[in-house]
Amino acid sequence: MKSAVLVFPGINRERDMARALKLVSGNDAAMVWHAETELPKGTDLVVVPGGFSYGDYLRCGAIAARAPVMDAVRKFAADGGLVLGVCNGFQILCESGLLPGVLMRNARLKFICRDVHLRVERNDTPFTRGYTAGQVIKVPVAHGEGNYEADEDTVKRLEGDGRVLYRYCSPDGEVGESHNINGAAASIAGIVSERGNVLGMMPHPENHVEDIMGCTDGRGLFAGLAQHFAKAA
Amino acid sequence: MKARVTVTLKNGILDPQGKAIEGALKSLGVAGIASVRQGKVFDIELDGAADKAKAEAALKDAADKLLANTVIENYAIEVKG
Numbered sequence: 001m002k003s004a005v006l007v008f009p010g011i012n013r014e015r016d017m018a019r020a021l022k023l024v025s026g027n028d029a030a031m032v033w034h035a036e037t038e039l040p041k042g043t044d045l046v047v048v049p050g051g052f053s054y055g056d057y058l059r060c061g062a063i064a065a066r067a068p069v070m071d072a073v074r075k076f077a078a079d080g081g082l083v084l085g086v087c088n089g090f091q092i093l094c095e096s097g098l099l100p101g102v103l104m105r106n107a108r109l110k111f112i113c114r115d116v117h118l119r120v121e122r123n124d125t126p127f128t129r130g131y132t133a134g135q136v137i138k139v140p141v142a143h144g145e146g147n148y149e150a151d152e153d154t155v156k157r158l159e160g161d162g163r164v165l166y167r168y169c170s171p172d173g174e175v176g177e178s179h180n181i182n183g184a185a186a187s188i189a190g191i192v193s194e195r196g197n198v199l200g201m202m203p204h205p206e207n208h209v210e211d212i213m214g215c216t217d218g219r220g221l222f223a224g225l226a227q228h229f230a231k232a233a
Numbered sequence: 234m235k236a237r238v239t240v241t242l243k244n245g246i247l248d249p250q251g252k253a254i255e256g257a258l259k260s261l262g263v264a265g266i267a268s269v270r271q272g273k274v275f276d277i278e279l280d281g282a283a284d285k286a287k288a289e290a291a292l293k294d295a296a297d298k299l300l301a302n303t304v305i306e307n308y309a310i311e312v313k314g
Contacts, residue, residue, distance in 0.1 A: 058299070058300075059302055062299065062302065063299075066298070066299060095302065100304075101304065102302055102304050102305050104246075104247065104249075104305070105249050105250060106249070107247070107249060108249075109249050109250070109253055149246070149247075149305070150304070151304075183247075
C-alpha cells in the first residue's frame with residue numbers, strides 16, 4: 001500500500017499517521033506538501049491528517065480545502081482512489097466538497113480530548129474490513145468542532161445508503177444521546193462518499209495502533225486498508 | 234473601492250456560540266436581549282477603477298468560493314463606492 005499524507009501549515013498529526021501507515025503496510029508514506037499539484041505516481045491511498053490547518057482561521061479546514069494539492073485529490077477521488085480524512089482532515093474533506101455536510105462547534109462548546117467508543121456499522125468496505133460489523137472500538141478524539149451536521153435529506157441518504165461507517169456509542173455498543181459526545185446528527189463519527197471511496201472521521205484511529213498506547217483498536221482500520229490493497233495487487 | 238461582506242448562519246442552524254454570548258449578556262443584566270446569533274464581517278478593499286457591477290461579481294465569487302460555507306451560511310454584499 002502506497003500512501004500519501006498531505007501536509008498543510010498548522011497540521012500536527014501527520015507523523016502519527018505516517019507511523020501508523022508504516023506499521024501496518026511496511027511502506028513509508030510520502031509526505032505531500034499542500035502546494036504540490038500532483039500526487040506521487042502509484043499512490044493507493046491519500047490521507048488528510050488532523051491538526052489545525054491555517055490555525056482554523058475562517059472555518060476549520062476552509063483554507064486548506066482550497067489548496068493546490070486538493071485539485072489533485074479531487075481528481076484522484078473522482079477516479080475511484082481511496083481517501084481517508086481524520087479530524088481536521090474530515091473538516092477539510094467536507095469543505096472541499098468531497099463529503100457532504102459540515103462539522104460544527106461541539107454542542108456543549110467544549111474541546112473534547114479523550115478516548116471514545118465507536119460502533120463499526122458494517123465491515124464490507126475497505127475502511128472497515130479489519131473489523132467485524134457491530135464491533136465496538138476505543139479510539140481517542142481531540143476536537144472542538146466535530147459536531148457533524150447536514151440537512152435532513154442528506155442525513156437520510158447517508159443512512160439509507162449505509163454510508164455511516166462509524167458511530168459514537170457506549171462501551172457496549174449502545175447508540176444514544178448520552179454517548180453522542182459532540183451532538184452530531186445521528187451520532188455520526190465517520191461517513192463515506194457516495195461511491196464509498198472517501199472516508200471522513202473525527203476520531204483518531206492512528207493513535208491506537210501500538211501496545212505502548214494501551215490499546216490497539218485503531219489498527220484494524222489501517223490493517224484493513226493494507227489487506228484491501230494486498231488483495232488488489 | 235471598499236466593500237463589506239457579512240456572513241451569517243442560516244435560520245435553523247444551531248449556533249452554540251451565539252447561545253453562549255446570549256447567556257453571558259443575560260447574566261450581565263443587559264436588558265431586552267431576546268436572542269443572539271454570531272456571524273462574520275469581512276471589510277474588503279478592491280483594486281482598480283470603480284465599476285460597481287464588476288466589484289459585486291468579484292465579491293460574490295469570493296463569498297461562494299471561500300468566505301461562506303453555503304451549506305450553513307448566508308452572505309450579504311455591500312459595495313460602498
